[in-house]
Amino acid sequence: MSIRFIPVTEIHDPLTIALGISGGSGTGKTFTALRVARGMAEAMTGAKGSPIGYVDTENKRALHYKATFPEMHHFDFTAIDAAGDLVGFGPERWIAVIDAAEAAGLPVLIMDSFSHAWEGVGGVLDLHAQVLDRLVQQAQARANGRYEVDPAKFSQLAWAEVKPRYRRLIDRIVRAKTNIIICTRAKPVMQKGFGDKAENARATKTRRKDVPWDPASDGDLMFEMTAMVILDPSAPGCPVHQIKVADQFKGLFDPRKPMGEFTGHAMAEWASGQGGAQKQKEVMDLARDKARGGTATFTEWWNSDDGKAARPTVRPIMDEIQALCRVADDLTALSDDVPFGRGDQDMGEAHTGAEQEAGA
Template sequence: MTTFTFAPATRETAKARIALQGPGGSGKTKTALRMAERLADGGAIGVVDTERGSAKKYAIVPGRPDLGGHEFGHMPMAFCSPENMIAAVRAAEEARIDVLIVDSWSHFWAGKGGLLARVEEESKKSTNRGGKFTAWAPVNDLEQDMLDALLNFPGHVIVTMRTKNDYSMEGKTVTKVGVKTVQRDGAEYEFDVVIDMIEGTGTVTKTRYEPLYNASVHHPGEDFAEVILEQLGQGVDPVQAIVDELTAEGLTYERALELYGQADARRLLGVDLLHPKTGGPSKLGDVIKEYGQAVKPTAAPAPTAASGGEEYTGPTAHSMADAEASAPAVRRTAPPAAEPDPGPVPVSAPQMRMMHACFSKVGLGAKEDRAKRLHATALIIGRPIGSANELTFDEAKTLLDTLTAFGDRETPVADFDEMVWGLEDDAARLRAEASQADAA
């Protein structure tokens, strides 16, 4: 059974996750490069360029320092599939890129090979019998894999996103209601700082850092990035926090395994550091393995044949991922006891962040609509809940697939309401049938 516990919350140092959004010509690419130079602090900058090589217009010209320009690695990308984005992130990691710029993130939604194109492709497969409604299921999984790869990149990340005018129609009157980002609704929730660019002026519209609230800067660049760096640096270094635990008294083998898992999940195993004992260059993953092996329980002595049909083995661990398998194992003639079921996987944080945006598209995004959201959710997943936190991962996936399918329709609110009414009718019919069966 999975045990859930609370630990004191501690702010950690982090890497920047920045989104620049605006129409063409608003200065997104230039701003991204200027900010990246300060964030990189002399390190390498990489640009995934989906805009037909437009980023190279800001590159340096050999032998012409008077022309200015920025030094960066350039990766052109015409087919903007999730798989290509994941591969690009891996390449950036291997190249030790300090700041990764994706220009433009919008193409991975609405460009060639993007998520919308993938849904269209899935809906036409002979194995798909639900049209775009069911085609979203595998695509949502791909999108999550892509987001995980990008947001877990060990360096800073800056993405640019296009915007377009958004209109509403009331009767025969068309009214401009603002701008709409060319990406999935709620995409901005994945980033720590979102900056709207208009004619070279950047305005912070979303941030987790108080000094940046509602900040507006003409041609934001190095100075603006300096403010972000200052905020990112206020906290505990996650690598140092792991090292401190390893070197503290009372370290257990089980805790070393947990620390290795945490570092692996956060892609910190390959981080360079000085060895706590020798002071020599090392990798965090190697240090954790060394300290874990030092406190690993010694194997019990092998029993004699007369003690019963048990044979003890103790293979050597080559990584912390293998370490549990290297603890003394017992082979018995009787089948091993089944491991307890850890229970369903709970709803994830990215799923929770997407829910509000998806509910907004079907008319249930207001605060006072909470009861309606819970009612609709209960009908969709087939059980009552008191809070979205009670959802399992699979239930949340079903809910998001449904909301996304209706949110992309021409009349999302009306169609979603009709679907909910239909589910209510089905539920009422099933209750009536159950009552009749009980009475009989």
């Protein structure tokens, strides 16, 4: 095998985008995906009315918008084949759909709802249950009543058989030569606490404490996306919960404004090496550097001519800027003479706490 490292100056092919949009019922996933796809398709091809591929698993629901989006090319993706046999939504069928979209030259493909690939008939969870059942039956046959078989012990073995098939699908999405928008359902997460102190009651390795929605997919999918957002019923179409959004796109994903054609157009420009996304990232990085100097340093820059010009770009990351300033201020306040405090005030508070504890 011959291996050649190619200088980036010789690489001119546009990148492709994989955008994940998740949300509960009534959050505007389908309409939002179509608007964003229209912007992507027109930017990629330079022509109005460029085709949008739509994979519809939900009883032709996308056709509700066919008058608004006549450029839609629709595929009714059901769990039953033309012969009437149940074939389900297994990973290989989704790979075939992406192959067909590329062969048709579609600039954008929407897959809605991709949750069927995870939890639908023949989806990953269903496949796992089938394999687990088979492994347990085989173990019970070997045991022949001599001992009790624990099904839980075979779960990982079942995943080892199913997960590679799903990973091949995820890899196919990442390596697609067309832009892909993946829509998934989201379910509410049980909360604990109230108001500003509310957070998710059941933590997982991929679930953020401040996001009260759980996408019907796995973490592998979410974090392989170019960008991943969760819509909220309180603001249909708006990227309220931003699970993965790089600096290049933070200015596009305003949680107060619905995503639309502009969003898709700007993402496509970035993918083709155009637009101002890289410049925006550089401005955000500069703001972070100023914040690491503390509130005073950042405020001085913020009120300078450069800072005023940068304000629209920096505002989407102001929570992060504030946290960086706070950390820098805390470090500055530390006293070298007091190992665990910030001078006399903190020592007084520590003494008071110790006295109260001793009194208790």
